[in-house]
Amino acid sequence: MMEMVAQYGHEKVVFCHDKESGLKAIIGIHSTVLGPAIGGCRMKKYGSTKDALFDVLRLSKGMSYKCAAAELGMGGGKSVIIADPKTEKTEELLKAFARAVDSLGGLYISAEDMGMSVDDINLMKTVSPYIVGCSKEYGGLGDPSMPTAYGTYLGIRAGAQVVFGSDNLKGKTVAIQGTGNVGYCLAELLTKDEANLVIADVDSDRVNKTAEDFGARIVSPDEIYDVPCDIFAPSAIGGTINEQTIPRLKCKVIAGAANNQLLTEDDARRCEAKGIFYVPDFIINLGGVTLGAYEYKHLPYEVAYKQIDIAFDNVLKVAEIARKNSITTSQAANMFAEQKIEAAKKGWG
Numbered sequence: 201m202m203e204m205v206a207q208y209g210h211e212k213v214v215f216c217h218d219k220e221s222g223l224k225a226i227i228g229i230h231s232t233v234l235g236p237a238i239g240g241c242r243m244k245k246y247g248s249t250k251d252a253l254f255d256v257l258r259l260s261k262g263m264s265y266k267c268a269a270a271e272l273g274m275g276g277g278k279s280v281i282i283a284d285p286k287t288e289k290t291e292e293l294l295k296a297f298a299r300a301v302d303s304l305g306g307l308y309i310s311a312e313d314m315g316m317s318v319d320d321i322n323l324m325k326t327v328s329p330y331i332v333g334c335s336k337e338y339g340g341l342g343d344p345s346m347p348t349a350y351g352t353y354l355g356i357r358a359g360a361q362v363v364f365g366s367d368n369l370k371g372k373t374v375a376i377q378g379t380g381n382v383g384y385c386l387a388e389l390l391t392k393d394e395a396n397l398v399i400a401d402v403d404s405d406r407v408n409k410t411a412e413d414f415g416a417r418i419v420s421p422d423e424i425y426d427v428p429c430d431i432f433a434p435s436a437i438g439g440t441i442n443e444q445t446i447p448r449l450k451c452k453v454i455a456g457a458a459n460n461q462l463l464t465e466d467d468a469r470r471c472e473a474k475g476i477f478y479v480p481d482f483i484i485n486l487g488g489v490t491l492g493a494y495e496y497k498h499l500p501y502e503v504a505y506k507q508i509d510i511a512f513d514n515v516l517k518v519a520e521i522a523r524k525n526s527i528t529t530s531q532a533a534n535m536f537a538e539q540k541i542e543a544a545k546k547g548w549g
C-alpha cells in the first residue's frame with residue numbers, strides 16, 4: 201500500500217479506527233501547499249481496504265488540482281468511511297469520524313460526498329469545526345447545486361468559444377446526461393440562453409420534471425450517446441466517456457458536471473482523434489468545493505459565487521496549453537494545476 205501512496209504523491213494518509221462505534225476510515229491528504237486540504241467524505245462498503253485506499257488517493261489528488269485551478273487557497277483531500285450507508289450508518293460512527301478529522305487540527309476539512317447527507321454533516325459539525333457543507337442554521341452557505349451548475353455552464357460557454365468562435369449558446373443543442381439537482385439547475389441556465397435541450401436520466405420523475413419546466417426533449421439513458429448535438433454534458437456518474445461510448449457521440453464539445461468523466465486517460469486522446477473538444481471536469485465543476493472553502497473562511501455566498509467565474513478563463517487557458525504543447529486537454533488541465541502548486545512551493549523559498 202505504501203507504493204500506492206508514493207505513486208500519487210500524498211503528504212499524509214491516515215487510517216482511522218474506533219472500536220466502540222465500529223469506525224473504519226481513511227483520510228487522504230494529497231497536498232497542503234496552497235492551504236488546508238479540503239474534500240468530501242464518502243461512505244461506501246468497499247470490497248477491500250485496498251479498494252478504499254485507491255478511491256481516497258485518486259479523489260484527493262483530483263481535489264488538489266481542482267482547488268489549485270480554482271485559486272481557492274486550499275489543498276486537496278478526501279476521506280472514506282468503510283461502511284454501508286443504508287445499514288451501518290449511526291450517530292456514533294459519524295461522531296467518531298468527526299473526532300478523527302478534528303484530531304488533525306485543521307489539516308483536513310471534510311464535507312459531504314456519496315453516501316452522506318447534509319444532516320450527517322450537520323451532526324459532525326457539532327463535534328468539529330473542520331466540517332463544511334452544513335445547512336444554513338449550522339453556518340453553511342446552502343445548496344451547492346446551482347453554483348456547481350453555474351461553473352459547468354461557464355465551461356460549456358467557454359468550450360463553445362473555443363470550437364465555434366462564440367460563447368453564444370442560442371440555438372445550440374446541448375445533451376444533458378443526468379437531471380439530478382445539478383443537471384436541473386444546468387438546464388435552467390441553458391434555457392435562459394435559448395439553447396435546445398435533450399435530456400436523459402434513470403429517474404423518470406426527475407427527467408419528466410426537467411422536461412416540463414424547460415421544454416427539453418427526453419431520450420433514454422442509452423440513447424443520449426447517439427443524439428446529434430453541439431455539446432454533450434455528462435452530469436451524472438463518472439466514467440461515461442469511454443472506448444465504447446466515444447464512437448457513438450455526435451458532438452463537438454464535451455463539458456459536464458460529473459466527476460471523473462473519462463474512464464481512462466486514453467479516452468482524452470480518443471475524443472481528440474474524433475474532433476471533440478473535451479473540457480476537463482475539475483476545471484469547471486468547482487462550485488461545491490468553492491462554497492465549502494468560502495464557508496470555512498467565513499466568507500459570504502455572493503463572494504463564493506463570484507469566484508466561480510474563473511472557470512471560463514481557465515478553460516481558454518487549458519485549451520491554449522494543449523495547443524502549444526500538442527497534448528490533450530486532460531493533460532493540459534493537469535499541467536495547469538501542477539504549475540500553480542509548483543509556483544507556490546517555489547514561493548516558500
